[in-house]
């Protein structure tokens with residue numbers, strides 16, 4: 001049997017068209033679309049942090065599980081972060097339609113199991129809607145996988161509980177992936193400057209601390225923080241970053257193996273009788 005093109009690379013854009021057709025077969029129709037964001041992450045991290053992390057997880061999981069990944073969707077819905085330079089936001093409706101077109105192109109040529117790997121909380125609602133539409137309109141398996149929920153590790157002792165956006169975990173991941181882009185001289189502890197009742201939650205959620213309860217109050221990042229991050233980056237380390245990436249990759253590979261092994265199952269769509277209408 002000849003070698004699968006996926007043994008050379010899982011980056012879809014580096015394959016020829018016939019190789020992509022072969023890759024769809026070899027990967028049992030599974031493909032990953034990584035979606036990130038370009039937005040402020042405090043003074044110490046690059047604005048491309050979310051996309052860098054998400055794409056790294058996608059490529060590593062793709063290599064381990066033998067599935068191709070598309071080029072990353074660099075931009076996300078970052079409207080709440082537009083108070084800060086370098087935040088490049090795409091309107092939710094445009095983002096959803098853009099990714100939908102990419103997914104439909106893949107589905108057309110044999111990728112009937114689409115994993116949208118999400119690396120940014122602001123994309124959350126949009127990508128849930130997207131996978132709902134994709135599945136109901138095409139019957140493809142459409143999954144919205146949130147990288148930040150895939151798996152995690154305990155935080156170092158002393159890490160404040162407000163540690164979240166641009167905090168120790170994201171800083172750790174970037175120290176592992178691209179240390180030259182991280183500036184430890186700019187590490188600042190930043191607590192959210194918000195006061196809420198016990199019912200209050202804010203979106204975007206800076207951390208679990210403020211996301212509990214029945215009420216969501218929309219605020220911009222500039223209304224909550226001076227520097228565009230919330231957390232304590234000084235607790236970051238490249239070692240923890242590598243470990244975090246590893247457990248997330250392992251969890252994603254486990255999910256892909258479950259799809260490949262036929263371990264996802266449901267009843268199937270009921271047949272509509274002729275004349276029965278919708």
Ligand SMILES: [Zn+2]
Nearest residue numbers: 049050166170
């Ligand atoms: Zn981020």
